[in-house]
Amino acid sequence: MKKLLVTGGAGILGRALAERGIKGWHLRSLALSHPPDYPAQVERNDGDICDPDALRRAVAGCDAVLHLACRYADAIGFEETLDVNYRATLDLMEASVQAGVSHVVFASSNHVQGFHPRRNAPLSEGDALRPDGWYAVSKIWGEAVMALYADARGMTTTSLRIGSSCAKVMDERQFHMWLGFDDFVELVRIAIERPGPGHVALNAVGDCEGAFFDNSRAKALGYAPRQNPRAHLADPAVPDTAPAPDIFGRSLGGAFARANFRADLDIWEKGGAA
Ligand code: 15L
Numbered sequence: 001m002k003k004l005l006v007t008g009g010a011g012i013l014g015r016a017l018a019e020r021g022i023k024g025w026h027l028r029s030l031a032l033s034h035p036p037d038y039p040a041q042v043e044r045n046d047g048d049i050c051d052p053d054a055l056r057r058a059v060a061g062c063d064a065v066l067h068l069a070c071r072y073a074d075a076i077g078f079e080e081t082l083d084v085n086y087r088a089t090l091d092l093m094e095a096s097v098q099a100g101v102s103h104v105v106f107a108s109s110n111h112v113q114g115f116h117p118r119r120n121a122p123l124s125e126g127d128a129l130r131p132d133g134w135y136a137v138s139k140i141w142g143e144a145v146m147a148l149y150a151d152a153r154g155m156t157t158t159s160l161r162i163g164s165s166c167a168k169v170m171d172e173r174q175f176h177m178w179l180g181f182d183d184f185v186e187l188v189r190i191a192i193e194r195p196g197p198g199h200v201a202l203n204a205v206g207d208c209e210g211a212f213f214d215n216s217r218a219k220a221l222g223y224a225p226r227q228n229p230r231a232h233l234a235d236p237a238v239p240d241t242a243p244a245p246d247i248f249g250r251s252l253g254g255a256f257a258r259a260n261f262r263a264d265l266d267i268w269e270k271g272g273a274a
Contacts, residue, residue: 014031025064115251162204
């Protein structure tokens, strides 16, 4: 059986993956700690991602890595992102090369294009990067690192630009960019089993009405979303709720864009990025 290391394995997405599993794969989770009710079939590795020795131990014997661990918050500062999002990501890639890992999946984010106005949707992966804060900038850097290791080390790397992934569609913004947990796990499977080498960035969203992000590149790799947002509404009124009139409702990034926006709304909406 092949082995997949999941960093941040005790977080929301790590847990969703641990509960579902991937056929043919043994999962090993790296996290500071794991709750007592963590799925027993997943190997637990308690350790700090910022400790290179812990990373080396965690990745030993693995065929693939899913890198979920990161620091994030809508208004996070640059300095706060340095240790985990930058340094630990690089240490993880070096440890992976040393361990002979062939596939790495990086949890990127919709926020790399969060400052696009909604009227630009649906966006494809090739559209301009418009990060909506320092968290998003760190994800763009992470994608660049994935591309570098694919070219320079012959790895197969995938950046999943995850929309909004949770059990239920909580609000109107999520309705247009939601990713169900089953579909998330399927995208991870596709990424760790895809033939390589090379890097690809994939919009990781379901088939959403009024989609913010086009998922056809993932579909070309075999992705067939099964979880329709309309069947997973927290409240039936969600799709008909009016978007907020401020930057939250006019951008793709929502709360992250709002937390970092200090400009004029009309000027921003007229502007663009090539
Ligand atoms: C993200 O990138 C975050 O990791 C997640 O917690 C959500 O905030 C999501 O984006 C979102 O945009 O809803």
